[in-house]
Amino acid sequence: MRQPVHDARRALASTGACLLEPPAVAQCLGVDEAVWGAFAAHWEELAPDAYAARSGTRRLRRYGHLCLSREGTIDAKPHDAFVQPQESNPLYVDVDRHFEPLTDAFMGEPVLAALIRMLGQVAVCLEDADAWDVKVHPFRVVAETGSEGQPTPEGRHRDGVTLVTSLLIDRVNATGGESTVYAPDGTELTSTTLDTPGTLLLNDDRATLHGVSPIHPLDAARPARRDVLVTTLAPRG
Template identity: 60%
Template sequence: MDTDTGFLDPADENAAAARSAEEAARTALAGTGAYLMPPADVLTCLGADTTSWAHFAAHWQDLTEDEYAARRGTRRLRRYGHFSLSPVTGELRLLPHTVFVQPDNTNPLYESVDRHFDPLTGAFVADPVLRRVLGLLGRVAGALDVAEWWSVKVHPFRVVATAEGGGEPTPEGRHRDGVTLVSSLLIGRDNATGGESRVYGPEGDEILSATLHEPASLLVSDDRGTLHGVSPIRPVDTALPAHRDVLVTTLTPG
């Protein structure tokens, strides 16, 4: 396993800017329950440049079909992995691959359903950008709860739409995931319009609404007290397919 712990070198000239960006996310999460971290802040926190980000984004070319979404008319490609993360040391451990199950009273389409997805590739697991993303999320989640270890579930997604439809990032509609922190990192989008992300309070009041256009935009929310959903995407040029690539990651005390 890669030994990158997800922590920036304190001597790095960007470390102060990264700490400030992380603190802004932590403050917003503890306050309103949701925050959109700008791409420049995310890349600073990750210590990522154009080359390392492009290498990371290339993993979205190696996803596999989500047969469960296909049954409801949505073409979605994905993989799935489960890690444990130490909030103290940043140590990240890949756990044995298992089925993915969402708890009761969360996702109305799939709660308590065993869903079998292909595992993350070895190259994806070893990518330093992934490991730094998870480290960043672990530090941000510390604003919401104290954990000896975080249970981290990782879902790279590609949603595909055509002129005939099918571009539903969240076919279940407004929902919770039954976790502490839920996040959506935009990897990229092509020929796509729509895909507006919304976060709601428990009474249905809208807390945050944003369309993630620029790669490395990161939306985080406190899943314990909010719900979230994403509007459909559609192709700009209807002669060609549209796609929207995101990394959805959830954290819960392990």
Template identity: 60%
Template structure:
């Protein structure tokens, strides 16, 4: 098992590939171990994100809606949801009609086969210049897992909030899978938070990687077909102020 703190780690497993490009290194990691941690520097370079661009992107997290399903289990989580179709051969990206989010059988023990209704992505979020290069990066990484003619891309911007009275639980369902090909978690921002350790396991319970995403731009990728994942709760460092953890979860499924 491997425990990584991304404040001090090199570009995760992906950094071990020497002269390989970040995408090539990520593909190698996914092939060999089903999981990969990409550094903020590598990710921002791939996205062409400067400080102003990242601040603009992060501001979308102030426009999320309440997740009433998480609230029923005592967690304040805000989110939106949207779907796209990405064709690797042509680069065509199409926004798909909004619909409820449904996870398939044998994936998420709390919510599988349940229609969950979330607010759609805002037009400003969809038009953000960082979103398309992120999809391209994920599509290139996922290509090592499946030679898909088309990817269904599902996009979930999340904010988990914790206070002195209530910890914030990003995954109240515990270890689970999403029923997709590739699952990714991009840390957008965190403020006043401790905890939030992301862990990836084999189906028989062996830990593949545990890491706390501290630095905005850190990107965790895993082969969802061969692994389970979860995130530990967050708590405030300063108990007089709320804690926030803003993450963009993006999944790709071969269509």
């Protein structure tokens, strides 16, 4: 794990963003194809996002809140509403959004625990925290003929945390979905399309904004989908 974590720290400190390719991520998480397939199966158990539906986006998700200690202990916190700080997400200012919790099986995934601990090791380059509030959001965005899927219907935004990460789980029959990280003045710092499962994009949410372009079906006869795991870290308390 040491080299990918070092690379991520260096990139975040210098540019505010980092892209880790699947082999590096697999090395950190200790996964092979079979383990990854079992983890990806949890995306079949997501629930509709009624808030995104109001803006015309078909999105499924769940949500969980955990705490990561400096020593690497992970504790689940009571399920609560998801609230983003003011001046972060313009679409949901002062909105308490209620989502279905992560399933027990998902919470018990060794892949999830390994990812959270890895991100904690990366995040120390941004802030020295005794404990981290970890918010976990598995997403599926769907697009059909004549419609687009909006991974970020709020547009360019911050999440109001320290570290934001997006891990591509799967991508089927989709075009678009370009992830871009911006400096506060709008300058593009990095832009990439997460197209290979296991690709991980990280950015310093304190110093950047981010957004994802819409997805569309490649084959108009079939829906497109984009599955990601968004995980954020902020110092606890």
